[in-house]
Amino acid sequence: MLELQNIQVSVNDAEVVHNVSILIPNGKVAALMGPNGSGKSSLVNAVMGHPRYHLTQGYVVLDGEDITNVSTDEKAKKGIFLSLQNPPAIPGITVSSFLRNAVQAWTGKNIPVMEFKSLLEQEMQKIGMEREFASRYVHEGFSGGEKKRLEALQLILLKPKYALLDETDSGLDVDALKIIARNIQRVSAEMGILLITHYTRILQYLVPDEVYIMREGRIVQRGGKELADKIEKQGYMV
Ligand SMILES: Nc1ncnc2c1ncn2[C@@H]1O[C@H](COP(=O)(O)OP(=O)(O)OP(=O)(O)O)[C@@H](O)[C@H]1O
Ligand SMILES: [Mg+2]
Numbered sequence: 001m002l003e004l005q006n007i008q009v010s011v012n013d014a015e016v017v018h019n020v021s022i023l024i025p026n027g028k029v030a031a032l033m034g035p036n037g038s039g040k041s042s043l044v045n046a047v048m049g050h051p052r053y054h055l056t057q058g059y060v061v062l063d064g065e066d067i068t069n070v071s072t073d074e075k076a077k078k079g080i081f082l083s084l085q086n087p088p089a090i091p092g093i094t095v096s097s098f099l100r101n102a103v104q105a106w107t108g109k110n111i112p113v114m115e116f117k118s119l120l121e122q123e124m125q126k127i128g129m130e131r132e133f134a135s136r137y138v139h140e141g142f143s144g145g146e147k148k149r150l151e152a153l154q155l156i157l158l159k160p161k162y163a164l165l166d167e168t169d170s171g172l173d174v175d176a177l178k179i180i181a182r183n184i185q186r187v188s189a190e191m192g193i194l195l196i197t198h199y200t201r202i203l204q205y206l207v208p209d210e211v212y213i214m215r216e217g218r219i220v221q222r223g224g225k226e227l228a229d230k231i232e233k234q235g236y237m238v
Helices: 040-048 072-077 095-107 113-126 131-135 144-158 174-187 225-234
Strands: 002-011 014-024 029-033 053-062 080-083 090-094 162-166 192-196 210-215 218-223
Touching: 002 040, 014 029, 014 040, 014 053, 014 192, 014 210, 014 218, 029 040, 029 225, 040 053, 040 080, 040 162, 040 192, 072 080, 072 095, 080 144, 090 095, 095 113, 095 131, 095 144, 113 131, 113 144, 144 162, 144 174, 210 225, 218 225
Parallel strands: 029 192, 029 210, 080 162, 162 192
Antiparallel strands: 002 014, 002 053, 210 218
16 A cells, blocks of 8 residues: 655645645555645655655655655655656657666566567557657657657556556547556556546546545545546536
C-alpha cells in the first residue's frame, strides 16, 4: 500500500494542500476529483519530489517504509510513477531511447536495442500510436492527446508498483480514451493507482474502489464509485 499521510504542500510560500490523507492499496484504484485549483496536482507533484512543491508536513509511506525524504529518482526506482498533467518536452532525446533507458533502470536488465524496438512497436500498436513516434523527441510538438498517449505508454512499459495519474484521460478523444484505459487496466492487476480526473468516463474502465473529493486543498468527501457519478450529475457546488 502507498499511504499519503496528513500531507501539507506549499508553492511559492502559499499553502495549497492541507492535511490530506489518501490510501492507495495494491491492486486497487483510488480516484481523486475536485474543482480546478483545488490542489490535486500540487499534492502528487510534492509526493514525487517536484522542487517547486514543498511537502512541509506529513509522510509518504511505501509498503510500511517512510520514503517522504527520499529523492525523486529513488522513489521511481522503488516503483512509484507519476504521469504529469502537463509533461515537458525533452528535445534531443528520442521516445525509444528515453523509454529503453527508463525500463532498463527500473528492471535492472540490459535490453538489446532490437529487442526493445520490437517490444515498443507491439505496445505502441496496442494503444494506437504510430511507429514514427518512437524516433521523435519526447513530447516535442506532440498534441495534447499524443502527450497523454506517451504518458500511458510509459506506464504500460514500466509496470510500476504504484501509479499517480494526473489527468491521463484529459485531451484524449473518446476512442483513444477507451483504448488507453483498457490497456492501463490490462497491466494494473498488481498496481495501486491514484487516478486524478474530472470525468467519470475513464472510471468505467478503471473502476475506483474509493473516490476522494478535494476542495480548497482539503479532502472534503470520501466514498465509493457512486460518489463520482453523483459529482458528474450534480457538480461540486451542491
Ligand atoms: N507553480 C505554481 N506557482 C504558483 N501557484 C501555483 C503553482 N502550482 C500550483 N499553484 C496554485 O496552487 C493551487 C492548486 O493548484 P493545482 O494545480 O494543484 O490544482 P488542481 O487541483 O490540479 O487543478 P486542475 O484541476 O485545474 O488541474 C492553485 O491555486 C494554483 O494556482
Ligand atoms: Mg491539476
